[in-house]
Amino acid sequence: MLQTPAYAAADGASPLAPFTIERREPRAHEVLIDILYCGVCHSDIHQARDEWGGNGIFPMVPGHEIVGRVVQIGDRVNKFKVGDAVGVGCFVDSCRVCPQCKSGEEQLCDQGMTATYNSRERDSKAPTYGGYSTRITVDEDYVLRIPESIPLDRAAPLLCAGITTYSPLKYYGVKAGDALAVVGLGGLGHMAVKIAVAMGAKVTVLSTSQNKRDDALALGAHAFAATREAATFKTLAGTFDFILDTVSAPHDYNAYLSLLKANGTMILVGIPDQPAPVAAGVLIMRRRKLVGSLIGGIRETQEMLDFCAAHGIASDIELIDIAQINGAYVRMIKGDVKYRFVIDTASLNAAG
């Protein structure tokens, strides 16, 4: 086993601190990856603080926006070679036999995907540890190829924030010329704007106040509206083909649904901690849809990475050392980051 520096939460009440984990030598179909960068997702905070049902697996090493280079491969690996730039996203395994796994939608595995961290290996039941560490061993079927034209640090958030927004735009059929509202301009929202604009959609950012107007337009959005201004919901009523809602704070779904045209679709990718009331009539009278989407499968994640490379898209990031992680969490909770913190994992060798 390979002794590997990491940062872990000892329990839901403790800050992240230096920790050592073991990574295995790659088995026949596995690759060993030297992690260079790891994005910091808001779900890292929820899980490290054990806010999702209190069944977190501790010590917990978060991180599922992993980018690095292959340093060793198993005997039967044929997709990657040593030196390749690669990524690992939200999951590292799945059942491989259910209808979704067979159709390349492993994120919807009937038996539950094996998450990159805070989960258990399918065979050994050993805990999985994420990307706040310097290396990871993963089956090649769950590894992505990072196009070399994307700066590797700015590629990391594509593995979660990128695919979470790309997948529903594709799956629900957003096409050139469609009017799309992106609700919320954080890690997910800023990727949604870039990707949707590249797809040719007419993108309006909806955010609570006017504060983010300039940033939204700078990211490529065609329009902006502040949702705290009452006129917004009148002016924009019935004007969108799609709404991509990235907000995980409570908000009024019915008000947003009313902004959809007939046959329009509102896509949820943020999970508020309380259910929100939905009026059947708002859906029925204009044949609207309220739908969910969860990250994306491996095949589609690769497609997204290639799409981003082709369109010159990467995440806007703030690169940090691992020692800054607890402060970064505090800033993220305040929404104070443009738009994703990414850990330079070289700093892990110096830490601890």
Next chain:
Amino acid sequence: MLQTPAYAAADGASPLAPFTIERREPRAHEVLIDILYCGVCHSDIHQARDEWGGNGIFPMVPGHEIVGRVVQIGDRVNKFKVGDAVGVGCFVDSCRVCPQCKSGEEQLCDQGMTATYNSRERDSKAPTYGGYSTRITVDEDYVLRIPESIPLDRAAPLLCAGITTYSPLKYYGVKAGDALAVVGLGGLGHMAVKIAVAMGAKVTVLSTSQNKRDDALALGAHAFAATREAATFKTLAGTFDFILDTVSAPHDYNAYLSLLKANGTMILVGIPDQPAPVAAGVLIMRRRKLVGSLIGGIRETQEMLDFCAAHGIASDIELIDIAQINGAYVRMIKGDVKYRFVIDTASLNAAG
């Protein structure tokens, strides 16, 4: 103008009583229809009692499940001739120029369809009067052809209950072999079972108690489960591709959504008087959809009638005289009808 016997509610607090309305001689593109039968929809009660926002137009002649025969045609009518068996559903006009009207989805008209009753003509702003009357004048583009193989009295409910259930099954892509749950076994639910079975779906009826088990199976359903039994939501979790929810009483959408497989769709056609809480996670984690559907367009309504004729499908009805209408409303509110009251409008000539 043609003096025409009808039954009307004088206001939201009054029972239905004899009333005389005027129907116009058919204009160039219109047909005059002798009404033979009119189905009694639950929405007739809501509107006659002014329970939808208090802006009902009175006196009100309800009825939007109309079947009759053409007795006179305008100069330029080319779709129908005198003697044809025809139907009129929930609307008699629409803007004809918006994207939905142009694509044959007139029920979703951006300017609002002209409802068959409790609405206003687009030109004169005169109130529209429905099928609790002996004749009606309608533009041929909003008239359906009733296949002669369907008994005309049993065809009437197809114009609302039939299309309301057929349209979403088609639009959302229910296909042979799909597992479909029909929630509620009333006027809509019993049509949903017949149509979905004819489409080849594997149909399970979900109803509060075991009372309707035998009826559901007799209608062709393959399975039945009682939703008041706690085991139902465990046993059936994650088993349906589609749920068609016909219930307009408050119920827990999240519980039903949990019965969907990954990528499953729950279709609402009933409108409870209160919004219901929806948990984003239930939609997101399995990429589920909660969607609405509203009757159907003219082209699709014709398709549904032809489908019903081809599959020997008609509504199960109780034929009543108009004098029984107020008692029928009382029984409908108790759910005491299998499955639709239909007025024999010949009784209107004797009434009043």
